[in-house]
Amino acid sequence: MRPPSMSAALLAALAWTVDATDREDLKSISLRTHSLQQPYLDSPMQSRWFDFGGDTIIRTDSYIRLTSDLPSQSGWLFSRVPLTATNWEVEVEFQISGKNQLYGDGFAMWITKQRGRQGPVFGSVDKFEGLGIFIDTYKNNRPGVVFPYVMAMFGDGQTSYDKTNDGKDSELAGCSARGIRQATVPTKLRLTYLQDKQLRMELQYKSEDEWQLCFELDKPPSIPNIAYLGFSAETGELSDNHDIISVSAKNLYRNPSVTGTTPNKGKSGRTKSPPVKEGGGWTWFFTKIFLFAMVCGGSYVGYTAYRAKGKSHRF
Numbered sequence: 001m002r003p004p005s006m007s008a009a010l011l012a013a014l015a016w017t018v019d020a021t022d023r024e025d026l027k028s029i030s031l032r033t034h035s036l037q038q039p040y041l042d043s044p045m046q047s048r049w050f051d052f053g054g055d056t057i058i059r060t061d062s063y064i065r066l067t068s069d070l071p072s073q074s075g076w077l078f079s080r081v082p083l084t085a086t087n088w089e090v091e092v093e094f095q096i097s098g099k100n101q102l103y104g105d106g107f108a109m110w111i112t113k114q115r116g117r118q119g120p121v122f123g124s125v126d127k128f129e130g131l132g133i134f135i136d137t138y139k140n141n142r143p144g145v146v147f148p149y150v151m152a153m154f155g156d157g158q159t160s161y162d163k164t165n166d167g168k169d170s171e172l173a174g175c176s177a178r179g180i181r182q183a184t185v186p187t188k189l190r191l192t193y194l195q196d197k198q199l200r201m202e203l204q205y206k207s208e209d210e211w212q213l214c215f216e217l218d219k220p221p222s223i224p225n226i227a228y229l230g231f232s233a234e235t236g237e238l239s240d241n242h243d244i245i246s247v248s249a250k251n252l253y254r255n256p257s258v259t260g261t262t263p264n265k266g267k268s269g270r271t272k273s274p275p276v277k278e279g280g281g282w283t284w285f286f287t288k289i290f291l292f293a294m295v296c297g298g299s300y301v302g303y304t305a306y307r308a309k310g311k312s313h314r315f
């Protein structure tokens with residue numbers, strides 16, 4: 001068995017040390033293929049990693065506008081390659097704004113098998129497969145619920161989103177987010193997915209650097225193997241600007257120095273799964289090199305001392 005090359009091992013080690021998430025047992029690596037920031041385009045009218053269509057317009061110094069504050073608009077933005085990471089986190093800065101007293105309809109974030117097609121669910125297709133997150137700003141019919149409302153729906157490819165009742169029957173989880181539109185601070189969402197373990201949504205809209213937990217599910221449905229990251233929005237009679245400011249996606253790894261090796265850190269105790277192979281092998285590889293160096297160094301010192309002692313006896 002060949003050990004990994006030193007450069008690859010060093011790179012992996014560096015990746016662990018930078019960019020830690022707020023969970024001690026997880027480390028992250030940025031996914032450039034699923035991240036977006038100004039100026040968004042890397043050649044005139046094109047982005048290497050994202051496609052856009054419908055009424056979407058891009059202002060390279062400001063935002064990607066999925067819909068403008070005009071009636072009957074519909075726009076989308078989708079990654080070109082699937083999100084293949086098993087565990088990931090996507091943080092999105094967005095802005096919902098408009099000049100009218102009545103406004104709608106909101107926007108969606110997608111992790112779905114379908115991509116890049118206009119449709120009736122916040123500007124994208126119905127009967128989707130995968131995860132849809134809806135930031136619904138217009139209450140069609142959900143008595144007693146404060147809007148804007150943020151909800152997750154898991155699509156099986158057959159179930160329709162029921163717009164008339166704001167998707168109530170197909171809701172996986174959700175929360176009210178009064179103030180997420182026309183907010184005075186940058187508005188953000190952060191979605192974390194740990195396969196078979198956790199789906200968590202946090203929102204930032206009340207004050208900067210203060211995250212509100214929207215929902216957390218322990219055993220989320222499995223996202224299709226081939227699933228694209230996307231965004232879409234729609235306006236009807238009522239309208240709003242729905243803007244994506246930036247997207248930051250990360251691949252999450254279990255931290256091998258915490259999982260199963262440090263008994264003091266209680267959190268790792270509940271993790272039954274073995275350490276992620278990308279990490280465990282290389283840490284052990286470094287440990288072995290370190291131990292080998294210690295043994296060599298120790299032997300040399302011992303041998304030198306032994307010889308010196310031998311000499312002193314002789315004379």
Ligand SMILES: [Ca+2]
Pocket residue numbers: 105136137138139140163166
């Ligand atoms: Ca609605």
